[in-house]
Amino acid sequence: MAVALQERIFASERFDEALALEVFRFQASACEPYRRYIELLGLNPFEVTDIKRIPYLPVEFFKTHRIWSAASDLEPETVFTSSGTTGSETSRHYVASTALYDEAFTRGFGHFYGLAEGWSIFALLPSYLERTGSSLIWMVERLQAKNRACGGFYLYDHDKLTADLTAASQKGEKILLIGVAFALLDYAEYLSNQGIELHLPSDAVVMETGGMKGRRREVSRETMHETLKRAFGVGAIHSEYGMTELLSQAYSTGEGLFRCPPWMRVSTRDLQSPLQPLAAGKMGGLNIIDLANLYSCSFLAIQDRGIVYGDGAFRVLGRIEGAQLRGCNMLIE
Incomplete structure (x- = not known):
């Protein structure tokens, strides 16, 4: 299944919502931490038919869990790590396919x-x-x-x-x-x-x-x-x-206004109610779909705040204070 999905990631000039839903269902089964997170939210992946209902995994899980959606007997081709500060935990991204x-x-x-x-x-x-x-x-x-x-x-x-x-x-x-x-x-x-x-x-x-x-x-x-x-x-x-x-x-290309390639999409979430998506033009926490993250997790709640506009362009306004979502992490520890 994953190979068939990979072949379609770069096939469209526009964001493919149907493919995003397929990737979500694949990862909801293949990625153990994501599967457990979804279960604790009380969601049935096969009942999610709108990408607005897809839950975003807090990005901090890359510091505490192996976020892996590849076959269990497959070893990563490389592991990317974040810089971090002295004494802090660093993120580890296990990459199944460097290609x-x-x-x-x-x-x-x-x-x-x-x-x-x-x-x-x-x-x-x-x-x-x-x-x-x-x-x-x-x-x-x-x-x-x-x-x-x-x-x-x-x-x-x-x-x-x-x-x-x-x-x-x-x-x-x-x-x-x-x-x-x-x-x-x-x-x-x-x-x-x-x-x-x-x-x-x-x-x-x-x-x-x-x-x-x-x-x-x-x-x-x-x-x-x-x-x-x-x-x-x-x-x-x-x-x-x-x-x-x-x-x-x-x-x-200037003025701090970012745009994504076709297989990537950014949206915002309510800072007081993180599972609640926001309309275009509202400031909130950034959620990112990156379909190239096929073998880890494509749906991430990032600890930056920003604004996403109607055409998909977005601004980053800085880090969210108290960004460590330890309450969410404790859900699946």
């Missing part, structure tokens, strides 16, 4: 930016490079490999990054500079201190992946983007929205 992840991020990137082969990708992702198990590093490495002309990972080597960006600009390369927020701000500060003006091509993209990771004082997305626009001489700062527990990404 499925590769196809998801390649198609997702292509949906918004065209073929990765057309881009020279420069990455400032130090906090991810300094540990193992990062799904973001896996993604960027493989996107970079599709165009070996320029680019790479630069850790803290701002001198080399500047030289390589300048050379790529002079050669007319199509440039994507992707980085975690604090690393891009550090690089912007370096350019300012050195009196360097980058002259990137007009079609260059600077993309932040969020996160200060305790390295810098938190600032609003708007303030951060203004700083980066001035530093890099671009008209907009793009953003990537992804996480360890998801195999797909949403992208913003």
Whole structure:
């Protein structure tokens, strides 16, 4: 059954609600923690005929349970882990098919930016490079490999990054500079201190992946983007929205307004009544359907709050205070 479902994930140019219901019924049986969670909610999966009634598993379960919807005798091809903070639990995403992840991020990137082969990708992702198990590093490495002309990972080597960006600009390369927020701000500060003006091509993209990771004082997305626009001489700062527990990404081409690829959908839930979905335009907790999560769980309640608009685009407004849903976790401990 799972193989047949996998073949249909990327087949449609629009979100396939019928497929989502089939994936839900499959995971309601195959994923033991999700099955128990649904049972404790008193739901019969076969009576759920509207995706609005699908329950979303709190994403914290990836920290405390093996979220696995593949055959019991199948070993994961890899395990992605979250960064976490010292002493905190980290999420573990057991990935049964790395090929499925590769196809998801390649198609997702292509949906918004065209073929990765057309881009020279420069990455400032130090906090991810300094540990193992990062799904973001896996993604960027493989996107970079599709165009070996320029680019790479630069850790803290701002001198080399500047030289390589300048050379790529002079050669007319199509440039994507992707980085975690604090690393891009550090690089912007370096350019300012050195009196360097980058002259990137007009079609260059600077993309932040969020996160200060305790390295810098938190600032609003708007303030951060203004700083980066001035530093890099671009008209907009793009953003990537992804996480360890998801195999797909949403992208913003500016102003913090994210859009999803066709097999992914975001909605909101009432913060006081988490099983209650909200109408478009209402602020609430974010729920995400990621059909590429076929072998784990595709229906996740994320601990970010935001607004989803009528066309499916969404904004992230920050973390939900007291985000650890320990009451929900205790349901199936």
